[in-house]
Amino acid sequence: MELVLHIGVMICIYAILATSFNLLIGFSGLFAFGHAVFYALGAYITALTALRLHLPFPLPLILSVIGTGLLGLAVALPALRISGIYLVIITLALQVIAIDVIINWTSLTGGPTGISGIPALSLLGKPLTGPAVFLPAAVIAAAACFLIARHIGDSPFGRSLRAMRENESAAASVGKNIFYMKVSIFGVSAALASVAGSLFAYYLSYVGADSFQVSETVLILSMVVVGGTGNLVGSVLGAALLVILPEALAFVDLPEGIAAQLRLLIYGCVLILFLVFRPEGLLREPRRGGRHAVAVSGNAAAELTTAAPAGGVVLEGTGLRKRFGGITAIDALDIQLTRGRVTGLVGPNGAGKTTAFNLLTGFLPADQGDIRFRGQLLRRLRPHELVRAGIARSFQDLRLFAGMSVLENVLVALPRQRGDGLLTLFLRPLLVRRQDAANTSRAMAILDFIGLADRAFDLAEDLSYAEEKLLVVARLIATEAEVLLFDEPLSGLDAGAMRKIIDLLRRLAAGGKAICIIEHNLEAIRSACDQLIYLDEGRALAQGNPETLMADADLVRRYFR
Amino acid sequence: MDLFAQLLANGLGNGAHYALLGLGFGLIFTTTRIVHFAYGPVFAVSAFAVWLAVAVGGLPLAAGVVLAPLTAAAAGALVYWLAYRPFERRGMSSHSVLILSLGLSIVLESLLTLIFGPNIHTVPGFAPPIFILGPVFLTGLQIGEVIAVLGVAGALLLFLRQTRYGHAILALSDDRDMARIVGIDTDRISLIVFALGSAIAAVAAVFTLLNEGATPSMGFNPVFVAFVVAVVGGLGSIPGSILGGFLVGLVESLGLWKIPTEWQNSIAFVLLFVVLLARPQGLFAGARR
């Protein structure tokens, strides 16, 4: 019985570790393999403050959470600079250094012998010693951590995290602040892990470096992978499975050393078996954003296309010039985007069309020339600031959030989401929920306007090519930016789909947007654009209305080279 | 001054060791883009093969030493063929392959512990000759390893520059898709690279065995050191790996002048941290092979 209760406590501790780790790797796609360091710091802060400073509960726990959360923020900094396997390696290195510090800083940590005699957690004057009385406390802590993790995972912030995981540059291009998201999720994940550490210290009344080695991080990782990345309930199941499975060894009489090795062997084998036979884990990532019909707030389509006064230059580039090495990509380019008009950039491959886009949207700094937005000189903004200011762009390679639903792709792009801030998320949950419900209807209305409402709950990766292109338009509309730049919105479409998108662009322009498109198809350009700029070798060779430009046999010949 | 000279000598000896580790790991990583954590257990397996042959089988040391690269090559190739290749075929993400390799390294290491126990296994009756040059003590192993790394690097350079397979390896590390387009069998070349890289690691493993003895976890730190060296030297550069190895060895050893011994292990990791953040392309990038 004692053993069963003990297993229960351990499952609680690991459930906290696995769910918090899942927020990092499963939701945010940040492969930082140093989770056991956060676990360790939580344990040591609790041990030291409770034993040496005699602080009563809950002060040690609170200090653990704060201290470890701060470390989490610091660890986020490398993740802002590097990604992929380099992040994995650097965090593993951090883990090794941390263990060295623990072992060598003997005066503080007790070195290899660790710290023992930590006073038991006492509630209402009653010490919680032994698994039987500790278990309820552990369950409450684990449940609280799980609820916090789930609240984040299911929130608008969680949706933005998944968007970042799917495509970081696209997430930034719809207005998400990557810096804020990475730093805060590291902080939260670390803080949650420290709760597990604190429990550990109180429960065993002992902490030692052995419990926090690299193999511990790999164990937590295994729990997440086995449970299913991106599924928090899965992480709890994964933790339970990997805690219980090796306990079967307890019924065989083995020397302690061998049992420990067998345990590692079991973890490793389970991990590999899952990777091979069920890479998605016990539970798949849930489809979020609802499955049931969402009310369409009817006025969105009307509002988007209500005739607004045309005219007025919104975005203007003058004398733009850009060189790459020895090649002049853009030379003396003047371009004006006007409210209510669709401007087309045409010209052969390599004429500098995409470079012109990148200059206008600040993705690249111009060597010469000015860019003015609503009359103000545009200083260099980060992509998410730019879209919040009112200039949004799409990419030639679409960059949809493939593993998210069509509805979520649009929803995530809506501006001013209160639920994107962690504080608001926890302090004003009702406000966030209300706004998100309204946003969901609005996203649905945009999909309705675009003609994708019936695909709202399908994954973006399951769309046809034409539908993907429609979703790109929907996502860009959702940003509510005034200037919309589309990089080849029509390429690869059949006449019907093309007609549909051209019609959408025209209606958006009529609704007061300033639109710029890069396009090859001359027939489509003729019906879509009010104004054409013909680029060749970085220069604007001609500018004017489509009919005149296309009647120019010389230009057409140049175009078809 | 005497202390400095001794630390310098030790640094060069360790540096040679690290350079060997970095050469093998770097070769595998740049060619296949796989972070081969199981490099560690493969390293340990080759040391245990020698120990078995000499201490248990009674073979002469020279014969046992030959076994090391052979065992490692076989083990490395096997890991690639049975584990990584099927994963790549199924189009799994590089993160999955990385987690697989972590899992694999834990499984292999614990298997080794179950078979051999956690204790240190030394080769009985082996004592390296000692040379005294003025104030500096050198062991035959330190000198041997410097010679070994130069020999291995020379042979590797020659192999890459002069042979058909060498050219194929260069092509693969430049551009995998292009390598397929010109008709290179990328699976087979990857297999060869895994065998070759593991064999190079085994050379270092023999020295560890003779110096300190073999333990099942002896491969854990070397994986990281190998990564540090390969990154510090600039991935894909053989001279870079050599320089990187000696640099790490010297920094670590000379650091002892000011830093207490127990921190020696951390020095390499701190170096890794700094280099990855400040100059991810490596310190000697540009010194391409």
Next chain:
Amino acid sequence: MTALLDIAGLTAGYGKKTVVRDVALTLRTGEIVVVLGHNGAGKTTLVRAIFGLIRASSGRVSFDGRDITGRGPSANIADGLALVPQGHGIFRTLNVRRNLELGGFSVTSRDVIAERMERVFALFPVLRERQAQIGGTLSGGQQQMLAIGMALMPAPRLLILDEPSIGLAPLLVERVMESIREINENYGTTILLVEQNPRLALKIAARAVVMNRGAKIYDGAPEVLADERKLLELF
């Protein structure tokens, strides 16, 4: 003339996504055929499936009367196919000479390699001058010449070029098209040329194919397409 390449019902894509649908295409020996179409029309996927870089989900490819469906590039090169891929079809960190040697990876005889390299140098003299230069430091036009030179090293009977004009200035495009015609005339190499910019490609082609949304929508005389109005309609 006999059919060198014969494709029937070819369907291919990436993962769940079908990019090329039910394409049939026949190339006769010695012919130059140009495949036109916009970005995303499936041209690259088509040639990668023919060459064996990706597996076709259905359909059949035969070369010189033999079924080569599902075979990898190395077997196809041995049989006489070669591909100049889109973008930079070279090894950017290796020098020109090493690049050409690798182009001839399937050729084991050093003498044959030397002889073929001479042929490439005769076609593109600038490569001879730049033998020791690193590929990535060549100009765009030189890189494209090197890429074509590499594909010529195994002396293919069918040369597939995927948008060799991409990113090149008009004069260079002309030069590249000219050399493609020379290769066809001098060695009798059959050419499958994928292009986005039709004008120059149409000049050298005996036949033109237009793709849209993964399907073939035109297959016939290039002269028809030379008429701008017809082009505007199809594009």
